[in-house]
Amino acid sequence: MKWEAWFSIDWQQVFGISLSAIGFYVGLMIFTRFMGLRSFSKLSSHDFAMTVGIGSILASTVLSDSPSLLQGLFAVGVLFIIQGLVSIIRRKIKPLKALIDNQPIILMAHGEYFWDNLKEANLSTSDVQQVLRKNSVKSKSQVFVVIMETTGDMSVIKNDDVRPDWSLFDDVRDSEMLINPAKTAPIKDALNNV
Template identity: 35%
Template structure:
């Protein structure tokens, strides 16, 4: 149950320094590292936690190794996001595309099924955005980070922010 005061001291000192190192590296790596998650960000964040836990609880892992590992993840994330901003093909490999779940008041049942989204989740997104009827929504989109965007009924609009949404018609008929 109790190993030694030495083990507790190791956890306290190395854990504190590792925590400070993570905060420092996150801060200098930019806002993108701390943005809403896509699957890539989720994996990196879990890896940060795993490294910190190993650093805090294992005497076999030095503080320098832990900081190097965290620094490598920050560097890899920087490189991957740098490339993805410059290459649509690369971005497509690491990031999902937004998907249209509701269009002009009608649920897109194939998209709901493919994305494993229940009708109730779409209804909740509408209510959260102050809409009481399906028909009040132009679109509900499942974003790349898993959140829902609700676009209220459009009148004479190009809907230019929706051009990258899977399932959104390129020529939008206005009603």
């Protein structure tokens, strides 16, 4: 194989790629119109899988002859239908929601790390510290809570004078430790004794 082939393209390919990209774009807009903007959100792990799947199908459809544009659009349509069904199941059948979704977990609260949760999430304190710095946290004492969301993103909530609305933390594992900071004391004591 000659290295020139890596840098070449003929007009037929330009035309084919352009038509496929335009067709795919229009198809995605139509699907999104029917299924809603959630289709490209990253609110849960199945939303993220949807986005990755569409990207993979887009790449293979636009840059190669196989699958064809119609095959690619059909595959994306099936993904949209699956996502719609999963969303309905999540809303209507609560026990299945727990099987489909990850549960948000507390990584740090009241300036203290939750070591078991860090271990379960395969994170180090350095990972959390990086997120704290990105959120302009200068001291651990500023941290009310750091939560790893279902998508893998970390939410940082700082201490302030506003009384928390505890219902915002109903779906977060170990949220009872936010209400009663004294419950974190056994964790601190266990670490001090190690």
